[in-house]
Amino acid sequence: MSGPGQKEQSRETAILLISCPDAIGIDAAVTNFLSSHRGNIVDFDQHVDKEQNIFFLRVEWEMEGFSLSKEKTEAEIAVLAKPFNMSWSLRYSSAVPRMAVFVSKQPHCLYDLLARVQSGEWRVEIPLIISNHQDMEPLARRAGIPFFHIPVSRETREAAETRQIALLKENRVDFIVLARYMQILTPQIIAEFPGRIINIHHSFLPAFPGAKPYHSAHARGVKIIGATSHYVTEDLDAGPIIEQDVIRVSHKDSVDDLVRRGRDLEKIVLSRAVWRHLQSKILVYSNKTVVFG
Amino acid sequence: MSGPGQKEQSRETAILLISCPDAIGIDAAVTNFLSSHRGNIVDFDQHVDKEQNIFFLRVEWEMEGFSLSKEKTEAEIAVLAKPFNMSWSLRYSSAVPRMAVFVSKQPHCLYDLLARVQSGEWRVEIPLIISNHQDMEPLARRAGIPFFHIPVSRETREAAETRQIALLKENRVDFIVLARYMQILTPQIIAEFPGRIINIHHSFLPAFPGAKPYHSAHARGVKIIGATSHYVTEDLDAGPIIEQDVIRVSHKDSVDDLVRRGRDLEKIVLSRAVWRHLQSKILVYSNKTVVFG
């Protein structure tokens, strides 16, 4: 399934993400490069981590009027990058990312993701949905998206992941969204999609990692609950945080109330994180994220 | 120091706090008691913890027109309480609570507390300020409040607390506010003021308990930071939470920024908790709080 996308009519842009040791002259080098080829910058965000002395840049410019071909652009950026020891990546707004969704039994995040794609709010392709349960199959079918039921148990986890990876590759998936997928991933699949698996955890991490966070929050008597979207790493619920949000609760809220009210938090926080990922607004380092606004 | 208080002109009220096993007829018994003596209820809040089957009530009524003397009121409530096995407490709005403030070197919470009392926003008496450092002495002096410098080291902790307790008793202190007091209390003083020591911790508990929470929050890359006010128990930073609040942060915020921005959170969260305590709006059970609105 693919939404028409809001930006279809908008002009194509190139998006360059850079990180490198901080140094005098990086800005000048990049902006000189773009201005010398008539690149009209539409967005320019930079950040310097002073403690670690790392420079981060996201620059987006219009392709219309830009005097370099895409091939030459790549080549020239490579030349530019060398003296500064830049890590960099380049993508074009015309490319439609391919997103796999993993889900278990809870439907609310999946509904929200599908609504955004179906309504054209997001410009992304969902080639498949994978689940360890069959509950969401009808929803996937109504949306016209292939659904793969791959049960997972302790014994079959490895085989299940092997099959998942095969399906993901077959479908040329760019990144994975875990929409309340209640299984732990192994290093196998994480290594295949490093920094490209987005999870939603139903607590304000690092508080209440692991199972049943709403029960723990209720037992602890917190006055605010949260949800956290992060990239998945090998450490459970400990990957780089992309987005968090919270709501106020009180002694009147039972565990069931927290679960119910938390659902809205979860779906909104997850969708904000996916949106930032789709826009290439996120840079990861030291188990943290730079998320440009 | 004592502020004139906003409620000085307002009519005296009685405030009854009740907790007991839930049962049919509690509401009826209490409201019958009040209506039979012409008690005009100005606030009535109840809560039932369904899991633990505990009933909580805070009822406030005007003394003007109430047909019972204070003495008889106590006696009749005792009679009322018996069949329901109620824990209860009664106080009158005319009583001015006496609050001790403990502080170390950070001034922002102390400034905020003093401003509320000096300006008459709160009706409370501060008979003394105790600190393990001398930094805040000039501020206390300007406010006209006796300041006691009681240094604390691992070796002197017990003796220091003994002296603190003597001062607190001498000054007939009702409750203690730890306004960024950076010392761990021992069971000795906690036992003297059970449920009557309010602390502010500079994180969104239970995330980042203990020392240097802003450093930990920065290292973890959270997108939201918080502050938590709670009653002190023997478990460090694990007592019943009264109030929490949060602010959004980003990759742009250094540890120093978190410290700076957190100060406002801390002072506001602490003051909200103290305000609720002053109003007798808090009931504690199972290491949690019922905080009526």
Place this chain on the structure above:
Amino acid sequence: MSGPGQKEQSRETAILLISCPDAIGIDAAVTNFLSSHRGNIVDFDQHVDKEQNIFFLRVEWEMEGFSLSKEKTEAEIAVLAKPFNMSWSLRYSSAVPRMAVFVSKQPHCLYDLLARVQSGEWRVEIPLIISNHQDMEPLARRAGIPFFHIPVSRETREAAETRQIALLKENRVDFIVLARYMQILTPQIIAEFPGRIINIHHSFLPAFPGAKPYHSAHARGVKIIGATSHYVTEDLDAGPIIEQDVIRVSHKDSVDDLVRRGRDLEKIVLSRAVWRHLQSKILVYSNKTVVFG
């Protein structure tokens, strides 16, 4: 379409809403009535507007064990109500409300409402969707809900409403949700559903009523935008407010960004308001609401 509902398995309750002039003895009368018939109260919320001297009560009790039949309950409440001059209404949790949805071209609120019903998060029946455009017909069809396209122009507004009212009555609709329905209702339909039409307005009312609030917010340079759900009255965007929420924006947000980010606000705020309405948690007076927590 009807969701199975979360509460299907839970025990039936009765919900009594009361408002009347404040007086001594109301609480006692109501709680005596319930306790004398063995009514186990599961929720009890009261509020007194001190300025206007009005008393509000919502009390919910379990039908299991309650010793009165539904018929007799109504009769006895009528007797109870008389001396206090109570306005009151009584409903049972077993009744499934029937909700009509009006929509125009924007789909996000409709998607969100449908997801909640389809997934069983809400226990409500949607017998029909009415729109002045055809865009949402496929979505309604996929959800299996009858869709009525009723175009509206200045000239046809009255005739259109007459047809709408006929459809609503035919379908025994209890209340109407305007899910970004971009037409002004006339007094005709409002009179048919007083206090039973819920709208979502895409601003923080009373700021920016009327058309294009995001454009106005952007022009004014506000740092926070909001959404407001309210009951519809004859005064445009001026009815009793049920729920509001906000998000922080900045100079970086274009009008398009506000529109995009506002969509999430709108759908969540609308759904919270509908949820409170479904739970009979709202009392309306003086163009304001009491919304119990």
Place this chain on the structure above:
Amino acid sequence: MSGPGQKEQSRETAILLISCPDAIGIDAAVTNFLSSHRGNIVDFDQHVDKEQNIFFLRVEWEMEGFSLSKEKTEAEIAVLAKPFNMSWSLRYSSAVPRMAVFVSKQPHCLYDLLARVQSGEWRVEIPLIISNHQDMEPLARRAGIPFFHIPVSRETREAAETRQIALLKENRVDFIVLARYMQILTPQIIAEFPGRIINIHHSFLPAFPGAKPYHSAHARGVKIIGATSHYVTEDLDAGPIIEQDVIRVSHKDSVDDLVRRGRDLEKIVLSRAVWRHLQSKILVYSNKTVVFG
């Protein structure tokens, strides 16, 4: 009164603010200028208003190691600015701004401002406090700040402002903070301090401008209240907004509760705005602000 300031020990920086018509090459020109003189950029924020085609830049660099004198820096920036038609301003972090505070009877904002300066949280000089009432004189005296009581009535407004302006000039005041100063300023004083008078209004503007906003908010039954800090212009409560924040309220909150709870909002929102102003993080255009993070 002057606080020691947190940044005293930190290295001196130069802060350059630029706005001009957007064009290719601005970034390159500025960053080339700095890198050619070994300017180590510590903060670089830019924004482009796409609709109005205006470019905004705030760049901060260390003076240590920068190879130009302050005099030459000004001269070279002037040369740089010309072809791009830049408006620009340059200041150094070593300069301590001089801030006048205007206040009436409400003390909470003044207390908060003074605490920040006295405690060294802010690095700013307060040479005088002006008030139309005498209530705050003791507080000013305790803080050791000259206090001027200048009563204002409709008839004396002009003469009062003339005296205020004389005092402000005499004291070489850089900017003015209206800390709940309940008088309308005339164009006379506004013209003397354009974009340099910061007000706090106790509502979420543009809702409830003018007098008694909490009464209006209560009458309208809003579920959220706010406070707004803005630069003063000739249009009452309609100047460029710097900062806003909100808190959730309910039917339980009386007007007095809104007033009480709003005080914390007001003082925090005002202080955030002043802090941004002190850091030269604000650019004003089209009655809006760019506030860099």
